[in-house]
Amino acid sequence: MLDFVGLGLFDEKDISLKGLEKIRNADKVYVEFYTSILMGTDLEKMEQLYEKKITLLSREDVEQHAEDWLVGAKDRNVVFLTGGDTMVSTTHVDLRLRAADMGIETTLVHGASIASAICGLSGLQNYRFGKSVTIPHPYVSSRGVRVVSQTPYDTIKKNIEAGLHTAVFLDIDKDKGYMTVNQAMEILLEVEGKLGEGVMNDRLAVGVARAGSPSPVVKADYVEALRNYDFGGPLHIVVIPAELHFVEAEALVKLAGAPEEILENVD
Numbered sequence: 001m002l003d004f005v006g007l008g009l010f011d012e013k014d015i016s017l018k019g020l021e022k023i024r025n026a027d028k029v030y031v032e033f034y035t036s037i038l039m040g041t042d043l044e045k046m047e048q049l050y051e052k053k054i055t056l057l058s059r060e061d062v063e064q065h066a067e068d069w070l071v072g073a074k075d076r077n078v079v080f081l082t083g084g085d086t087m088v089s090t091t092h093v094d095l096r097l098r099a100a101d102m103g104i105e106t107t108l109v110h111g112a113s114i115a116s117a118i119c120g121l122s123g124l125q126n127y128r129f130g131k132s133v134t135i136p137h138p139y140v141s142s143r144g145v146r147v148v149s150q151t152p153y154d155t156i157k158k159n160i161e162a163g164l165h166t167a168v169f170l171d172i173d174k175d176k177g178y179m180t181v182n183q184a185m186e187i188l189l190e191v192e193g194k195l196g197e198g199v200m201n202d203r204l205a206v207g208v209a210r211a212g213s214p215s216p217v218v219k220a221d222y223v224e225a226l227r228n229y230d231f232g233g234p235l236h237i238v239v240i241p242a243e244l245h246f247v248e249a250e251a252l253v254k255l256a257g258a259p260e261e262i263l264e265n266v267d
């Protein structure tokens, strides 16, 4: 049996009671922290509260060598832990499919996800979101050229044209660290500058930091302004809203400190 358990958003106490029960009854517990990470805890605190030894898996362990540890789930109870919800903005359905091919039964214990937290914290409506996207850290190519992905910008642009908000996940990289809202704004403006377009001009954005913690920061302002706003420590995420419903605009002003002038342009 392979149980996928979502850990929730911030610390070891965000797990559900069902998830905790799965862990306590497990023969072996694995966790991965490359798709998301709980910034308010660490492996030691988790092991203490859950009363179980937890083995950390790397991206390679999960994506390239999954059979090596999945095989244990053929005759024992194995639990696989992930930050947030295990199946939201991850590729872990691949693990479920591999398990199915190996004749291993799987179950899911859902966890609080950043996908719903951004709606709750900002007041933006979940049904008004389009395709989400991740901004990767820029890198320097073997020819010494700085490479900045244009895909996030293009996705945001298409969503705006369709009247849909965009959730913009920010890269977690073991060498380059956790991307901040400020870096994300810089990257979007850099791409815009190269294309010579005006999508980001006077474009409202919402930055969210440390959702699920006792002190999350939610700030809505124009892209240019968020470039220098201090969000504090990771994790960070960005939402680029499309046209706003008036309740959404009111929420951004009252709950996220957006400039009041945004209320003038909504019905």
Ligand SMILES: C[S@@+](CC[C@H](N)C(=O)[O-])C[C@H]1O[C@@H](n2cnc3c(N)ncnc32)[C@H](O)[C@@H]1O
Pocket: 009, 010, 035, 036, 037, 082, 083, 084, 085, 086, 087, 088, 089, 090, 112, 113, 114, 115, 168, 169, 170, 171, 172, 208, 209, 210, 211, 212, 235, 236, 237, 238
């Ligand atoms: C690839 S998504 C995985 C989402 C996760 N499976 C879930 O359901 O929450 C991870 C990204 O979401 C954002 N994120 C996740 N948790 C967050 C939190 N507590 N506060 C702010 N952003 C968060 C960060 O941008 C992070 O890099």
